[in-house]
Amino acid sequence: MPTTDLTHLHPPGLLPSYARALLPRRRNPERPLPARTLRLTPVPREPGRLREYARVCGFPAPATAGRLPATYPHLSAFPLAMRLLTASDFPHPPLGLVHLANEITQLRPLTAEERLSVAVRAAPGAPHPRGTAFAVTATVSDEDGAEVWRSASTYLHRHGGAGGPGRGARPGPAERELNAPTREESWPLAADLGRRYARVSGDRNPIHLYPLTARPFGFRRPIAHGMWSTARALAALDEALPEAFTARVRFRAPAPLPSRPTFRAAELPEGQAFHLVGEGGRLLLAGEVTPP
Structure with a gap:
C-alpha cells in the first residue's frame, strides 16, 4: 500500500483486510507509524443498518x-x-491488540440525511508498561468541510509481558469515584452479543465471537466489543446528553459473554460520570461526559 493519502468513494471491503490480518508477517514495534490518512467521501446512507x-x-x-x-x-x-x-x-499486528480507551467528541448533532466524509489516521500514544500504545483517530466533516465529530481509539500492542486490558496502567482521568449515583441499571449481556454487534459493525475480531475463537487470545469466553460498551453507555445517558460533548471511556477489564454487569452514573458539575461494574464487583470501564 502506498504511503500517500488515499480517498475512497466507497467503503473499502473488509474481507481483504481480514485476510491480510491473518497472514504471518514480522512486525517491528520500534518502527514509526505510517504518516497516512485514509478518507471516505461521501459516507453512505444506510437506514437499515442505522436501525439495527x-x-x-x-x-x-x-x-x-x-x-x-x-x-x-x-x-x-x-x-x-x-x-x-x-x-x-504498519508496525503492530491487528490481531491481539488490546483496546484501552475511547474518546469521542460530537461538536453538533448529526443527522442521517447529511452528506458527510470521514478521515482516519494513526497517531503515537502514551508510553505503556506492557508494550506500545497508539491511537487510531477519525474525523468527520460536513458538506462544507467543517469538522463535526472526532474520535480517538487507543490500542496496546503487548510485547512487555502478559496482562489484560488496563493491567499495570495508571487510572485515567475518567476514573473518578461515583458519589451518590443517580442512575443504576443491570445489563444482561447475551452470549451472542459479540456476534450481533459484529454483524452490524463489521468488526469480527475473534475475541468477541465464540469461546473457541477467543481462547487463543487468553479468554475463556468471548468478550464484549469496546465500541459496543461505549455505545451502550451513551445510549443509557441519551436523554441527558447535550448537543455537543466529549465522552471519554477507559477500559479496565473485559466484560465476558454472557454476564450481567451493572451500569452506574452520577452527575458532575458539568456533565456525567459513569462506571460499568462486573458481577464480582470488578470495575470494567469508567467514563465521563463533559463539554467538548
Missing part, C-alpha cells in the same frame, strides 16, 4: 432523517481503520 445499530446498542429507534447516535460514525471509520492496521508497513 440503534437496536443492538440500546439507542432510541431513529427516524428516517433523525439524529445519529454519537458512536455511529465509528462504523464508517472502521473499514478505513482496518485498511490502515493491516497495511504491510
Whole structure:
C-alpha cells in the first residue's frame, strides 16, 4: 500500500483486510507509524443498518432523517481503520491488540440525511508498561468541510509481558469515584452479543465471537466489543446528553459473554460520570461526559 493519502468513494471491503490480518508477517514495534490518512467521501446512507445499530446498542429507534447516535460514525471509520492496521508497513499486528480507551467528541448533532466524509489516521500514544500504545483517530466533516465529530481509539500492542486490558496502567482521568449515583441499571449481556454487534459493525475480531475463537487470545469466553460498551453507555445517558460533548471511556477489564454487569452514573458539575461494574464487583470501564 502506498504511503500517500488515499480517498475512497466507497467503503473499502473488509474481507481483504481480514485476510491480510491473518497472514504471518514480522512486525517491528520500534518502527514509526505510517504518516497516512485514509478518507471516505461521501459516507453512505444506510437506514437499515442505522436501525439495527440503534437496536443492538440500546439507542432510541431513529427516524428516517433523525439524529445519529454519537458512536455511529465509528462504523464508517472502521473499514478505513482496518485498511490502515493491516497495511504491510504498519508496525503492530491487528490481531491481539488490546483496546484501552475511547474518546469521542460530537461538536453538533448529526443527522442521517447529511452528506458527510470521514478521515482516519494513526497517531503515537502514551508510553505503556506492557508494550506500545497508539491511537487510531477519525474525523468527520460536513458538506462544507467543517469538522463535526472526532474520535480517538487507543490500542496496546503487548510485547512487555502478559496482562489484560488496563493491567499495570495508571487510572485515567475518567476514573473518578461515583458519589451518590443517580442512575443504576443491570445489563444482561447475551452470549451472542459479540456476534450481533459484529454483524452490524463489521468488526469480527475473534475475541468477541465464540469461546473457541477467543481462547487463543487468553479468554475463556468471548468478550464484549469496546465500541459496543461505549455505545451502550451513551445510549443509557441519551436523554441527558447535550448537543455537543466529549465522552471519554477507559477500559479496565473485559466484560465476558454472557454476564450481567451493572451500569452506574452520577452527575458532575458539568456533565456525567459513569462506571460499568462486573458481577464480582470488578470495575470494567469508567467514563465521563463533559463539554467538548
